[in-house]
Amino acid sequence: MYKIDTRCVHAGYRPGKGEPRQMPIIQSTTFKYETSDQMGRLFDLEDAGYFYTRLQNPTCDNVAARIADLEGGVGALLTSSGQAANLYAVLNICRAGDHIVCANNIYGGTFNLFGVTLRGLGIDVTFVSPDASEAEIAAAFRKETKLLFGETISNPGVEVLDIELFARVAHAHGVPLIVDNTFATPVLCRPFEWGADIVTHSTTKYIDGHGVSVGGALVDSGNFPWMEHADKFPGLTTPDASYHGLTYAVKFGPAAYITKAVTHLMRDLGAMQSPQNAFYLNLGLQTLHLRMRRHCDSALQVARWLEQHPAVAWVHYSGLESDPFHAQQQKYLPAGCCGVIAFGLKGGRAFDNRFLDALQLVTIETHVADCHTCVLHPASHTHRQLSDEQLRAAGVAPDLIRLSIGLEDPEDIIADLSAALEHAAL
Ligand SMILES: *Cc1c(COP(=O)(O)O)cnc(C)c1O
Numbered sequence: 001m002y003k004i005d006t007r008c009v010h011a012g013y014r015p016g017k018g019e020p021r022q023m024p025i026i027q028s029t030t031f032k033y034e035t036s037d038q039m040g041r042l043f044d045l046e047d048a049g050y051f052y053t054r055l056q057n058p059t060c061d062n063v064a065a066r067i068a069d070l071e072g073g074v075g076a077l078l079t080s081s082g083q084a085a086n087l088y089a090v091l092n093i094c095r096a097g098d099h100i101v102c103a104n105n106i107y108g109g110t111f112n113l114f115g116v117t118l119r120g121l122g123i124d125v126t127f128v129s130p131d132a133s134e135a136e137i138a139a140a141f142r143k144e145t146k147l148l149f150g151e152t153i154s155n156p157g158v159e160v161l162d163i164e165l166f167a168r169v170a171h172a173h174g175v176p177l178i179v180d181n182t183f184a185t186p187v188l189c190r191p192f193e194w195g196a197d198i199v200t201h202s203t204t205k206y207i208d209g210h211g212v213s214v215g216g217a218l219v220d221s222g223n224f225p226w227m228e229h230a231d232k233f234p235g236l237t238t239p240d241a242s243y244h245g246l247t248y249a250v251k252f253g254p255a256a257y258i259t260k261a262v263t264h265l266m267r268d269l270g271a272m273q274s275p276q277n278a279f280y281l282n283l284g285l286q287t288l289h290l291r292m293r294r295h296c297d298s299a300l301q302v303a304r305w306l307e308q309h310p311a312v313a314w315v316h317y318s319g320l321e322s323d324p325f326h327a328q329q330q331k332y333l334p335a336g337c338c339g340v341i342a343f344g345l346k347g348g349r350a351f352d353n354r355f356l357d358a359l360q361l362v363t364i365e366t367h368v369a370d371c372h373t374c375v376l377h378p379a380s381h382t383h384r385q386l387s388d389e390q391l392r393a394a395g396v397a398p399d400l401i402r403l404s405i406g407l408e409d410p411e412d413i414i415a416d417l418s419a420a421l422e423h424a425a426l
Pocket residue numbers: 081082083084086107109110151155180182183201202203204205214215216
């Protein structure tokens with residue numbers, strides 16, 4: 001098998017003689033067949049083949065195959081957004097009456113999806129602290145619990161998940177561990193190697209990397225033994241009436257979960273990615289290995305600079321020796337821990353605002369993790385509906401500033417931060 005840098009460029013698409021060197025965009029909603037029987041067999045899942053882009057499209061499939069290869073999974077599905085990927089990850093194995101356990105420091109959008117929308121649909125959630133002990137996490141489980149969920153590097157707190165410990169607790173309860181690997185990308189961490197069963201991505205972030213297309217991905221390791229826990233996962237282990245009674249775990253073996261996500265959830269819910277956006281993702285993937293290295297190097301340099309600045313109260317970046325998650329970073333993210341830094345200033349909310357407003361190169365954006373350096377104050381922006389207490393419950397310090405280091409020269413980024421801090425102090 002080729003090394004990961006080579007696979008970023010080539011995996012999932014090898015053109016044959018006379019075929020396009022770059023992965024083409026197949027901008028077609030539908031696909032043609034010669035006989036009625038050929039088409040019928042596709043609908044019975046007896047033959048593999050394209051029939052309608054809502055379910056599968058060659059461009060999307062090639063890009064999904066590249067992401068599956070990078071993660072070391074058996075298959076992947078592209079979705080219209082990271083939100084859709086996390087929704088599908090849960091709905092593929094949960095229904096009303098079920099329960100999930102989730103780290104409380106996850107991305108705010110996922111926190112709302114699970115805590116409000118899924119609860120409203122009858123899927124309950126218990127949030128646990130990501131640094132809880134094994135016994136504390138285990139105590140959150142119920143007999144109707146169907147999965148455990150966390151983020152490799154949490155957004156925005158940039159805490160590193162103890163994936164092995166989470167996997168151990170999940171497996172002891174007969175359920176899969178689902179890890180949102182958005183900030184790490186498979187270049188920096190492959191959660192399957194540490195026992196995770198399913199990985200999700202907001203590809204909107206580093207995988208795209210240029211801020212051009214919203215998207216997501218769901219990846220299946222193929223490792224979870226659904227049949228051993230057949231009573232918990234009837235959707236995978238009992239006949240599906242909407243496909244003439246086929247049983248996913250029997251017919252598709254290790255690819256049962258991802259096949260069901262495509263043929264059932266995508267068929268019914270339709271949050272697919274467009275071939276055009278998949279093409280942009282592919283361009284991002286082809287330089288992902290180079291970009292991640294630069295994001296990590298520059299962020300470490302900026303984090304070190306922030307740490308020694310007198311106006312800075314605290315810095316969280318697990319690459320710093322002083323960071324509480326440094327040991328976990330060394331274990332799970334030895335090549336670097338992405339470009340996102342969380343920090344707080346000493347001067348209070350008004351000082352924060354003067355600092356943010358004085359930035360010139362660094363821009364205020366809700367976005368994160370692309371080539372442009374940007375900054376966000378969750379308490380004033382993405383999380384402004386929450387009280388300070390609710391912020392802390394969601395793992396977000398009220399004074400937290402999220403700084404996403406792009407691909408500019410780090411000296412220019414530091415000069416801009418420095419000037420804005422000086423201005424804020426005036
Ligand atoms: C942004 C993000 C999401 C949501 O993804 P969208 O593509 O914005 O829908 C999910 N998880 C994490 C960790 C994110 O950073």
